Amino acid sequence: MDLLIGDDDENFVGRVAFKSHEHDCNLVVASTAEALLEALTRQRFDHLVLEPNLPGALWYSLLHGVRELAATLPTTIVTAFPSRALILAAASLGIRRVINKPLSGDELFSTLAGAPVASSSTPAWEPSLARLEWEYINHALRRYRGNVAEASRRLGLPRQTLYRKLRKYPPLR
Secondary structure (H helix, E strand, O other), X not given: XXXXXXXXXXXXXXXXXXXXXXXXXXXXXXXXXXXXXXXXXXXXXXXXXXXXXXXXXXXXXXXXXHHHHOOOOOEEEEEOOOXXXXXXXXXXXXXXXXXXXXXXXHHHHHHHOOOOOOOOOOOOOOOOHHHHHHHHHHHHHHHOOOOHHHHHHHHOOOHHHHHHHXXXXXXXX
């Protein structure tokens, strides 16, 4: 099986790579949105495992880009932060599996083989407003390449408030 993984989480990719030999799998890893879309144009794959929050693109445009290049490619979304919007957008594009991280290599390969996953298509928890705010602030920082002044200007927050919010650990829920 030729498997494309679009994920920048080195721990997850390492767990999958370790188990890929047991499952006779040729693994190609793309850690950015650009590398993922390029790999889809260069080679045919049997399955795509996708983290939608890859650097270089917003998740919504990334999902549409994947579907434009490979409309029938079986795709599984694996993310630590599933949202209702992500699940609905994925379903509208024909992607039926959204799995929560953390996930072991064995769990991923059993899912790809067709075994049901308890966490599939529903988030394990509904994120709180504080968690969503923290994620959005970090998304804005990635978008403006770590420029706190620009992010604070675009978000409409004083720079010191943004610094204070960034010093905190992410809310658990």
